[in-house]
Amino acid sequence: MVRVYLRGVAMGAADAVPGVSGGTIALITGIYARLIDAVAGLDPRAFLALVGPVVRAPVDAAARRTVRDELVRMDVPFLCVLAVGVVSAVVTVANVVQYALSAYPVATYAFFFGLVLASVLLLASDVRLGTPRHAVVAVVGFALAFVASGPAQSHLPANPLTTFLVGALAICAMVLPGISGSLILLTLGEYDRLTGAVHAASRRRSRATRTPISDCARTVGRRADVSLFTRRAPR
Numbered sequence: 001m002v003r004v005y006l007r008g009v010a011m012g013a014a015d016a017v018p019g020v021s022g023g024t025i026a027l028i029t030g031i032y033a034r035l036i037d038a039v040a041g042l043d044p045r046a047f048l049a050l051v052g053p054v055v056r057a058p059v060d061a062a063a064r065r066t067v068r069d070e071l072v073r074m075d076v077p078f079l080c081v082l083a084v085g086v087v088s089a090v091v092t093v094a095n096v097v098q099y100a101l102s103a104y105p106v107a108t109y110a111f112f113f114g115l116v117l118a119s120v121l122l123l124a125s126d127v128r129l130g131t132p133r134h135a136v137v138a139v140v141g142f143a144l145a146f147v148a149s150g151p152a153q154s155h156l157p158a159n160p161l162t163t164f165l166v167g168a169l170a171i172c173a174m175v176l177p178g179i180s181g182s183l184i185l186l187t188l189g190e191y192d193r194l195t196g197a198v199h200a201a202s203r204r205r206s207r208a209t210r211t212p213i214s215d216c217a218r219t220v221g222r223r224a225d226v227s228l229f230t231r232r233a234p235r
Contacts, residue, residue, distance in 0.1 A: 008085020016093035019115030038075035
């Protein structure tokens with residue numbers, strides 16, 4: 001399961017950066033087919049059938065075995081471990097990206113542009129524009145993305161429904177190899193807002209978990225650093 005977690009971390013880190021696809025990482029690391037099969041194998045009726053065994057599980061060994069076997073059959077442990085890796089990486093990378101956007105916005109967007117350009121160059125070898133139909137489809141797709149990005153960035157309302165729809169679209173893109181969900185968010189003008197929300201939530205979480213002992217440790221550490229760097233060198 002450690003390998004699954006590390007692959008989830010790689011997928012999450014890729015999903016959090018525009019121009020890189022988590023689905024591509026899953027394909028490269030050899031878990032894409034298993035991921036698709038596990039997601040497709042999730043059966044709501046099977047979960048409803050487990051309600052009874054879950055209730056009896058604390059006092060019934062047979063019910064515990066039933067729950068465990070059914071969850072393993074649907075590969076739920078694999079999905080849970082992978083999801084933990086993805087979420088932990090997304091939160092970490094989102095914090096880094098948010099700092100970079102606030103401190104070095106031009107350089108950060110230039111970095112994103114380089115990633116997107118590299119993805120385009122890699123996919124260019126698989127694109128064939130030898131027929132007029134293919135050329136027209138390519139031009140129309142580029143024009144739609146270019147035209148939609150401007151109005152979307154200025155007119156999308158910041159409400160829960162918009163966040164849900166944009167997030168669903170980004171998740172669908174993340175599952176497909178070669179398509180970056182973060183690039184979709186960037187195109188729609190929602191990338192900065194959502195990474196900012198993740199960063200703010202993680203900061204609130206870190207403040208909520210502060211204790212007097214941890215505050216004391218930070219204070220002692222800061223004072224030790226100050227005394228270390230301000231101490232005069234021996235003559």
